Amino acid sequence: MIPAAFEYHRPDSVEDAVKIISDHGDEARVVAGGHSLIPMMKLRMTGLSHLVDLQGIGGLKGISVDGGTVTIGAMTTQHELIADDQLAASAPIIREAALQIADPQVRYMGTIGGNVANGDPGNDMPGLMQCLAATYTLVGPSGERTVSAREFYEAAYFTAREDDEILTSISFDASASGYAYEKQKRKIGDYATAAAGVLISKDGGSCSAASIALTNLADTPIYCEEAVAKLVGSSLSGDDISAAVAAAVGASDPSEDNRGPVEFKKHAAGVVVRTAIERAIERA
């Protein structure tokens, strides 16, 4: 498992990085932690000849919470997400989910930007970002733009990001909602067999806001609008939850792989969604 040769770049600004990838088109790729890209390169499943390492760009790292808005630099590692107490207070679901990603060594290297940007349906952060209604900031040759996480994913490994754009940061609103990220996996470190992120707010006896998103249950993450509609305004009764679970399962579109056949994955989806809703309600 030996990667093919490439030219290595370590720019110190986003502008320089954008210029390199613009110059080289689809032969260039940016690398953050590299734990998705490098295995692919070792299997010679990518044809890139320029690797643009973002680690030299200081401004891409870090977590800030400002007036209820959380902003996370793309190069922030999973390990840093887990360790950040301010983030845990503002969006505790991030720590809960990040702890279920890969293993300690991979979390030291793997970044949130890499996790959300490459469009791997197995990654956990994309679904989570849809759940949090996050927006991604992309920088390209013609400047900066933002895209909603819920609009970002088109198909497996296909996203709204243009080839010459770099995802530089993620932002979302801090949330006091009840939360849960529930993931079934074959073993620790594995991609999800089925996973769901849920946020629920209550106002008196009824659900004032909710968010549900699924991981690895289709070729993109799925924001479950219909399921959310079943909860918002409801009293969160057993029937309401069942209706939401059914809607979420209905929105899923898993494919068969070594983790199991479609009918099992749909069943597992139902289990993780239900568990996540119930835990989120408890915490709301």
Next chain:
Amino acid sequence: MEKMHLKLTVNGEQVETLAEPRELLIHVLRERLDITGPHIGCETSHCGACTVDMDGKSVKSCTVFAAQANGADITTIEGLGNPDGLHVLQEMFKEHHGLQCGFCTPGMITRAYRLLQENPDPTEEEVRFGMAGNLCRCTGYQNIVKSILAAAAEMNAAKEAAQ
């Protein structure tokens, strides 16, 4: 492909070598620097046999390019202790039969070193969770976990005694 000039700190020593950017850190360590403690087990970042400490983080050196590591401060099993003074983790792995074929051991101990730096008094569950990136085919982990817990206890006792 042209080689690049790498500067690394490895086990406290400044080292320089030429390597292609695509060379993996594990190969640079093993082939160019003759540091053969870290091993190659799976090459897909699942087994952790290649674990080294890089800038205060446990990393799988089979999934880091030499170019990415340029400038890094790296500690391998060879840097943790020496025949005249073993690291307490090395002592405890010996004491509690925490190894058999020895192939996973350098990565295992190097990972445990960082784990205890971050969490000096872990529970068994925390050790099992914190070691989940390292596979062992021989021991069933029971004695590895025991060794790490024993090392933590020793290190804490030593710290207390020093105070």
Next chain:
Amino acid sequence: MNEMTPPKSERAAALKGLGTSRKRVEDARFTQGKGNYVDDLKLPGMLFGDFVRSPYPHAYVKSINTDAAMAVPGVVAVLTAADLEPLGLHWMPTLAGDKQMVLADGKVLFQGQEVAFVVASDRYAAADAVELVEVEYEEQPVLVDPFKAEIEGAPVLREDIADNLEGAHGARRHPNHIFTWEAGEKEQTEAVIGDADVVAEEMIYYHRTHPCPLETCGAVASMDKVNGKLTLHGTFQAPHAVRTVASLISGIAEHNIRVISPDIGGGFGNKVGVYPGYVCAIVASIVTGKPVKWVEDRIENLTSTAFARDYWMQGKIAATKEGKITGLWCHTTADHGAFDACADPTKFPAGFMNICTGSYDIPTAYLCVDGIYTNKAPGGVAYRCSFRVTEAAYFIERMIEVLAIKLDMDAAELRRINFIKKDQFPYQSALGWEYDSGDYHTAWDQALNAVNYKQLREEQAQRLEDFKAGKTRTLMGIGLTHFTEIVGAGPVKNCDILGLGMFDSCEIRIHPTGSAIARLGTISQGQGHATTFAQILASEIGIPADDITLEEGDTDTAPYGLGTYGSRSTPVAGAATAMAGRKIRAKAQMIAAYLLEVHDDDVEWDVDRFVVKGAPERFKTMKEIAFASYNQAIPGVEPGLEAVSYYDPPNMTYPFGAYICVLDINVDTGTADIRTFYALDDCGTRINPMIIEGQVHGGLTEALAIAMGQEIAYDDMGNVKTGSLMDFFIPTSWETPNYITDFTTTPSPHHPIGAKGVGESPNVGGVPAFSNAVHDAFRSFGLTQTHMPHDHWRIWKTANGLGLHD
């Protein structure tokens, strides 16, 4: 004894001999990163070899163009079958009497098969060139299902032997059929089954998996053309056998070949066989005149070297109404892949599968095994078990459970009433083995009491009630196993590999100052031989284990032996060690008597010395005797103190154990939480309890992996679905439980120190214990059999099929 002599117990303790949890001498280097594994080896001018492999499971190779590959800077050679043919090395013999392509000779028969071997200055250049070798394939229909191998129109895989209907193990009835092997009494067994009160019948499948040691296979071949010597370092569990095979196939005289097994990063059977990579490294070194290293990567390891299991075992078990077993019948369809490369003793093409009567007194039995070629990787190795013993144990331990269901009986009680009784040993089994010793009832009761079996069953019944009442979605499973192994191959009269008798050896030299070196024909892959064999010797010759160096793995210095696998090191080489030690002691006795000026018969052994009978104050310690052997001219006694023993065991050994697994299954997620795992092992005399416990932990974790998720799976097109550690399940510390270990001790009556071997017991016994627990959880809902591995989706599917999601 004089005042200065420490008491016996103190002197014995100082030896760190048998029964001591001596710390391992290997660990100093391993914990400091100073192990010496094959990939650590760097020889001057060394080149690196890498394979071009077939993406297709079955295809003709129409052409191979190496021009572009040869143009890559650093590439020295690209070998194909055409290059090996003049040397007669394009095919090689397998350990099972078949032959195997070293490089594709006109066709490929499994995905990942070796097609060409690129030799380059380093592994990067080699990998670049591998990509540039152009191979033109013509795809052929693929045979994946062994049950379709002999149907009309099935593709013929092995055209090289299609017309040869007499194989290494008798007649072949079809070009895709390898052998039929039978044991026991067919007609009698079928008659018993026909007349029985109760017959349970089931297909038991033990899926294809892989030993997957953490270190993959590799070798460094170095041909010294000046002196005509070939040195071969490699991951060899049987270095001497490799030397002999290398000599036979290369034509290099055996004395000009030196095989060295350095430290080995786990073997588990993967490193018994001879692989194309070894042969290509040798040829490449001969061709280039430089050392050549070949080390496979993990994908290559999982997809091309040495699968294990893949036995379809159709079983019938007959019993009286009261549950006394009267007969056992088994027909096995064995999927051997593209070449029959099983590592079994020659006369046993299905290994010791005929231990499948297990721990039970079964008067009549019949076993038939059909070996079949398919478009899958070759292998069939004993993955941490004696040859096919794991398959046998799984078969009988499942059949017992199936019978218990049929009889509506408690499975623990059914076992108890059928165990071979203590006074029946030595016991002649219906399928031809003589079990050496055992006390199954004692072990069983100890195990059931330890886990409080009765209470567990009550708890399980309560859980079931709660489940039916909708109070829980988990079911509790109690997995029982009582296994009997057959290890320590073996007696030369019936065990050989390629004609080499399966004895083993030990050579001891005592140094003048009273320390020693011992060399063995085995090779440790983590078992701690340097620690434990020194303990055997310490107890035999009274020299502290710490003063004894153990060496293995270098064929220029070690005595000939058949290596380490099948739990044979302790039963065979351990015995040789004890016997060589006894020869040392016999000579020491003569020297002591001379020094003490008494007759040989007037001295007696006392821990670490000979004392004059009746005058304990007069003695000579082994240290004194050792020195005397080098500096005294003793009439009739040669100088020096050395011995060698080649031990041909009179019988196999039969370790046994009682394992109990308790787990909780969530019927909705298909997950299984292991709550308790209790393992009682009886491996005869215990040499080092610490190491035994470690072996049990490790073997149980392999069993956990196999039972709960680990497999080499192929799709219908013959593609490997589980070729990396992403999908090939190896549990981490997180999934692995803490195990409770226990023991009884029933020494082997024929082994010099009574030891039986333990390394493989936990894999052999562990798999049925985990699997039985899963099955047991669903027993009340009518489940009799579902196939491993019991991963989440299969457990879920079982629950679903039983209507538990309705």
